[in-house]
Amino acid sequence: MDRFAPSPSPSTFPIPARASWRLWLYGLAMLAPAVGFARRYPLRGNAERLTDIGKLAGYGAAEFAGYVGGVAAMFLLYGLALRESRRLPARRALPAVFICGGALAATMAWLYPLTAIDLFIATVRSRLLTTHGADPLAARPADFPDDPLMAFASREWSDNVSPYGPLWNLIAAPVTALAGDDLPLALAGFKLLAVGALLLGGWVITRAVAAEGGDGIGGATGPLLYLWNPLVLWEGAANGHNDVVMTVPLLLALLAWQRGRLRLVVPWLVVAALIKYVAVPLIPLAAVALWRRVGATAGWPARGRLAAESAALSGLVAAVAFAPFYDLGAVRASVAAQGGIVLTSPAAVAIGLLNDAIPGVDARRWVMGAGVAILAGGLASLALALWQRPERLPRAAFEALFLFLLVATWNFRAWYVIWPVALAALLPWGWPARRAVAWSAGGLAGYALFIWIWHWWPADFGTIEAIAVPLMTGPALLLTLAEATTGFVGRRSRRTIADASAARSSAPADR
Numbered sequence: 001m002d003r004f005a006p007s008p009s010p011s012t013f014p015i016p017a018r019a020s021w022r023l024w025l026y027g028l029a030m031l032a033p034a035v036g037f038a039r040r041y042p043l044r045g046n047a048e049r050l051t052d053i054g055k056l057a058g059y060g061a062a063e064f065a066g067y068v069g070g071v072a073a074m075f076l077l078y079g080l081a082l083r084e085s086r087r088l089p090a091r092r093a094l095p096a097v098f099i100c101g102g103a104l105a106a107t108m109a110w111l112y113p114l115t116a117i118d119l120f121i122a123t124v125r126s127r128l129l130t131t132h133g134a135d136p137l138a139a140r141p142a143d144f145p146d147d148p149l150m151a152f153a154s155r156e157w158s159d160n161v162s163p164y165g166p167l168w169n170l171i172a173a174p175v176t177a178l179a180g181d182d183l184p185l186a187l188a189g190f191k192l193l194a195v196g197a198l199l200l201g202g203w204v205i206t207r208a209v210a211a212e213g214g215d216g217i218g219g220a221t222g223p224l225l226y227l228w229n230p231l232v233l234w235e236g237a238a239n240g241h242n243d244v245v246m247t248v249p250l251l252l253a254l255l256a257w258q259r260g261r262l263r264l265v266v267p268w269l270v271v272a273a274l275i276k277y278v279a280v281p282l283i284p285l286a287a288v289a290l291w292r293r294v295g296a297t298a299g300w301p302a303r304g305r306l307a308a309e310s311a312a313l314s315g316l317v318a319a320v321a322f323a324p325f326y327d328l329g330a331v332r333a334s335v336a337a338q339g340g341i342v343l344t345s346p347a348a349v350a351i352g353l354l355n356d357a358i359p360g361v362d363a364r365r366w367v368m369g370a371g372v373a374i375l376a377g378g379l380a381s382l383a384l385a386l387w388q389r390p391e392r393l394p395r396a397a398f399e400a401l402f403l404f405l406l407v408a409t410w411n412f413r414a415w416y417v418i419w420p421v422a423l424a425a426l427l428p429w430g431w432p433a434r435r436a437v438a439w440s441a442g443g444l445a446g447y448a449l450f451i452w453i454w455h456w457w458p459a460d461f462g463t464i465e466a467i468a469v470p471l472m473t474g475p476a477l478l479l480t481l482a483e484a485t486t487g488f489v490g491r492r493s494r495r496t497i498a499d500a501s502a503a504r505s506s507a508p509a510d511r
Contacts, residue, residue: 020092026081027100030228031107033070037238038110040066043191046112047184050154053114054451064452071444074230079437081228082221086429090210090219097220098202101227105198108237109191115447116415119240120152123179123186125162126172136162136169138330149183163338166331167274167321168242190240197245198236202227204251205425211258214428222425225433231440232422235415243418246275250419253286254394254426262290262306267313274321277335278419281379281404282397288383289390338411344446345412347371349469352462368410375408398423398432402480406473414443414472431483438475446472 040063041056057063085093113119125136132144140161141153150158162169175193179186202223209215209222226232236244253268265286272279290310294302322328342348347367354363382396401419409416417439424436446468454464 020088020096023081023084023088023093023096024100026077026084027096027104027228030074030077030081030100030104033073034104034107034233036066036070038107041112041114042110043112043184043187044110047187050117050120050152051112052117052451053447054455056112056114059452059455064448067452068448071230071234074233075437075441078228078230081224082429082433082437085221085224086218088220089217090206090215093220094206094223097224097227098199101202101224102199104228104233105195105237108233109195109240111238113239115234115451116239116241116413117152117154119187119190121154121157122172122190122240122242123176123183124150124153126169126176127186129169130173130177135325135327135330136164137166137325137334138327149181152183160337161330161334163334164242165274165277165321166325167271167317168245168276170321170323171245171275172242187240191237194236194240194242194244197248198227198232201244201247201251201422204248204255205422208251208255208258208426211255218429221429221433222427225436226422226425229421229437229440231414231443232418234444235418239415241415241418242275243415246272246279247418247422249275250279250282250397251422251426253282254397254423257286257289257393262294263309263313265290266310267317270314270317271321274317278401278404278416281375281400285379285382285386285396285400286393289386289393289396292387292390341411343411344465344469344472345410346406346469346473347408347410348412349466352466371407371410375404378403378407394423394426395432398427402435402476406477412469412472414446417443431479435476435479435483438479439473442472442475 041053046056053063053067057067085097124141127147127149128134128136128139128141128144131147132139134143138161140159141150142158144150171193172190175189176186179189205223205226206220209219214222232244235241249268249271253265253272256262256264256268266283269279269283269286273283290306291303294306342351342364350367351363354361354367379400382400386393386396398420401423405412405416405420417436420432421436421440424432427433449464449468449471
């Protein structure tokens with residue numbers, strides 16, 4: 001089977017008479033563990049200190065069971081809801097998807113950012129701009145020791161500049177400008193921004209699915225895949241990561257592609273890249289698909305107009321994003337600093353293993369070089385596929401980010417899985433969705449190991465990392481292997497059938 005091919009239409013499923021009520025019940029049932037987390041680990045009362053779920057839980061066994069059981073229950077209900085949504089018309093399922101999804105996001109937003117303090121760091125870095133007039137891409141929290149809120153960057157990150165794109169500075173600025181010195185208000189503002197972006201992303205997915213004719217049976221599966229995903233809720237609404245913000249223009253680019261508004265595709269990808277640089281590899285893929293799509297119908301003059309319009313809009317976006325500093329050197333330094341961190345990724349484990357097995361080898365250089373080469377080869381393969389079939393751009397975008405996370409993300413974080421989940425939500429139900437869900441489960445499972453088990457088991461970090469990375473990435477890798485195997489077997493079977501048919505047709509007639 002072609003790895004880009006959609007799965008069979010869900011319209012073949014029967015529609016149970018009470019399926020919509022089941023969907024509502026699954027969504028409301030997911031609220032139970034979400035409310036439990038919010039009551040046990042609230043932001044209110046803890047907003048002015050740096051802590052984490054392990055410290056708040058006292059590393060207790062009961063709290064460990066509560067985390068594992070709560071997350072497992074959410075994934076079980078989420079899986080049942082995904083199955084149910086594929087049997088329902090979109091018009092019947094979407095009210096449950098958005099009402100329950102909104103309630104889940106709002107509930108999770110009450111949580112303290114339990115497994116990452118990035119919300120505090122984002123607040124402090126934005127304050128560099130709004131309070132001190134400094135460029136967060138060039139200035140560090142440690143440069144302003146007289147500001148008491150700078151301590152919330154933590155010792156680990158106070159000497160680091162922002163790793164985000166320049167446009168994020170402008171998006172974040174209103175929150176800290178309005179909050180002033182009120183840290184809890186600023187944290188609440190960023191939570192509100194994350195929840196709004198999460199719901200907006202779900203709406204864009206809904207429109208994109210409908211644009212592809214998916215507003216019938218199973219048409220609500222895409223937005224449900226994204227809005228109810230436990231990792232998206234945990235990392236987006238609870239931890240407040242700006243990945244849900246970056247995801248909105250990423251999805252808008254593919255919506256523009258599907259609705260034929262082609263001059264907006266690259267500019268929206270540029271918007272996403274100027275929030276988080278990870279969207280950069282998608283721009284050349286989109287350019288190839290656009291070039292082929294326009295050339296197939298309108299020829300060279302239309303290609304020239306599209307290139308000029310896309311470049312002009314992208315330039316305008318960049319001019320706004322870099323204001324008021326226009327410091328390209330700071331961007332290069334920020335990217336280099338972030339790229340030098342190697343942690344909790346397949347690359348980190350590979351470097352550790354090579355260092356142990358071959359003393360004296362420059363494992364870091366070899367592993368990073370191999371990762372970049374694999375990514376470059378993968379992107380070239382995807383570009384070639386798009387040259388032949390430009391309509392497959394959404395699937396190619398999913399595969400590009402999936403590959404980037406596996407082989408070229410040196411400092412992997414669970415919230416990065418938000419990206420492939422969002423892109424899988426645009427595609428017909430099938431292997432991409434399963435792979436994204438599996439990686440989501442692995443990502444949240446990793447926290448149980450890093451927080452509780454590491455506290456109970458006095459192993460060194462390298463040992464814990466070597467166990468955690470396969471735990472987080474293994475399920476998604478196994479499903480990727482299963483997809484590749486299924487596709488290979490399917491292609492062999494089709495060739496065998498075709499060869500047999502050709503042999504019969506060429507055989508002499510029986511006289």
